[in-house]
Amino acid sequence: MPPRFPVLVELLRTIPRPRYVAIEEGPLAGWLYRNLRRDADELVVCEPRRNRLIAAEGDKDDPIDAVKLAHLLRGGYVKTVHQADSLDRAVFKQHVSLYHGRVRHRVREALQTISLFRRHGVMIREKDFVQAEARKALLERLPAQRTLRDDVRLMWTGYDLATKQEERVRRRLIELAKQEEVIVRFEALPGIGWVRAATWFVIVDTPWRFATKAALGKYLGIGLERRRSGDGREQVRLPYQTNRILKGIILGAARSAVAQGDNPFADQYRRWLEHGLSARLARRKVARSLAATLWGLCFWASTKKVS
Numbered sequence: 001m002p003p004r005f006p007v008l009v010e011l012l013r014t015i016p017r018p019r020y021v022a023i024e025e026g027p028l029a030g031w032l033y034r035n036l037r038r039d040a041d042e043l044v045v046c047e048p049r050r051n052r053l054i055a056a057e058g059d060k061d062d063p064i065d066a067v068k069l070a071h072l073l074r075g076g077y078v079k080t081v082h083q084a085d086s087l088d089r090a091v092f093k094q095h096v097s098l099y100h101g102r103v104r105h106r107v108r109e110a111l112q113t114i115s116l117f118r119r120h121g122v123m124i125r126e127k128d129f130v131q132a133e134a135r136k137a138l139l140e141r142l143p144a145q146r147t148l149r150d151d152v153r154l155m156w157t158g159y160d161l162a163t164k165q166e167e168r169v170r171r172r173l174i175e176l177a178k179q180e181e182v183i184v185r186f187e188a189l190p191g192i193g194w195v196r197a198a199t200w201f202v203i204v205d206t207p208w209r210f211a212t213k214a215a216l217g218k219y220l221g222i223g224l225e226r227r228r229s230g231d232g233r234e235q236v237r238l239p240y241q242t243n244r245i246l247k248g249i250i251l252g253a254a255r256s257a258v259a260q261g262d263n264p265f266a267d268q269y270r271r272w273l274e275h276g277l278s279a280r281l282a283r284r285k286v287a288r289s290l291a292a293t294l295w296g297l298c299f300w301a302s303t304k305k306v307s
Contacts, residue, residue: 012039022073024048025081030090033083046078049241082209084202092176093202099169099195100245106162113155117142129156130163173198182301186294190265191257196249200294203246207298216295221247222287254287265289 012019018041023032029045037043051072072078084090110126117124122141129135135156139149177183177198186197210216217223221242228234257265265286272282 009036009039012036017041020044020073022046022069022078024051024069029081030083034085034087034090044073044078045081045083046073047081050077050079082205084205089202089205092198093205095169095173095176096199096202099166099173100199102162102166102169106159106166109155109159109162113152113159116152116155120148129159132160170195177201182297185297189253189257189290189293190260190263191253191255191290192294193256196253199245199249203243204295204298206302207295208302210295213292213295216291217288219243219246220250220287220291222250222284222291250287250291251283253290254283257290258283258286 012021019039021036021040021043023029023043023045025045025047033043033045046069051069069078084093113129114124114126117138120142122138124138129138139152142148142152174194177187177194180201183194183197183201186192186200187194192200210219214223218225218239219242221239221244223239224236225239226234226236254265257263258269260266268289269282269286272285273279277285
């Protein structure tokens, strides 16, 4: 524990109970939550985007912001951001996030290389330069300019490093995932691999944070939200603010389950197509069914853990 941390605990303990603490989500939020929640009757980590009053009205500095945040908490206007209860779960979540970050980095390196080739009229795809043996032929398609070819070699070095890091993190992710019984059950579902199962596990964490299946659907970006002003027409649309990583894995899982065929989710997809739904809406319904199944397994795991 860092040397200055006991001072913060002692300061908190000088406040008479009941103690209600509100902090905004940020790099230190999870660490503070795990270490301070035992000394507070309620500790809320809230979403800064919802706390517009702090930045949009009146003077602004840290003491003023603290008072305004306290007012928002007392009024019930803050939106809680879920935090992992244990250090092991928090580290697992960070590892999964690191994997997705390494994937994005590898894709970014590949796209930059593809863009460089296209500037010289050479159309390639990532799979064309994954194997080192194929790269010499690709270089020959570029102008015989030394700096240009050196730049390409440098970019391939970065791509290779990103690929190695991604694979290393992925191996460790799967190793951790196989230690959790509920993730093993997730992985057995059609369309759900180890990465998708682990990502769902660490981000959803506990099913109790969602009051209803509809609330879960909105968080995933596959549910619907309704808007109406006065007596105007009701508008139904997909939510804008969602967890993009979970949205990507649940929609990807639906596509994979449909492509695999010979499973209940693929059967659902065919039935909805027969009822006249478009392929896109049918896949979204498959995604909702998959999400409900995963959510139910989360309840099973939570109940088993309690018992």
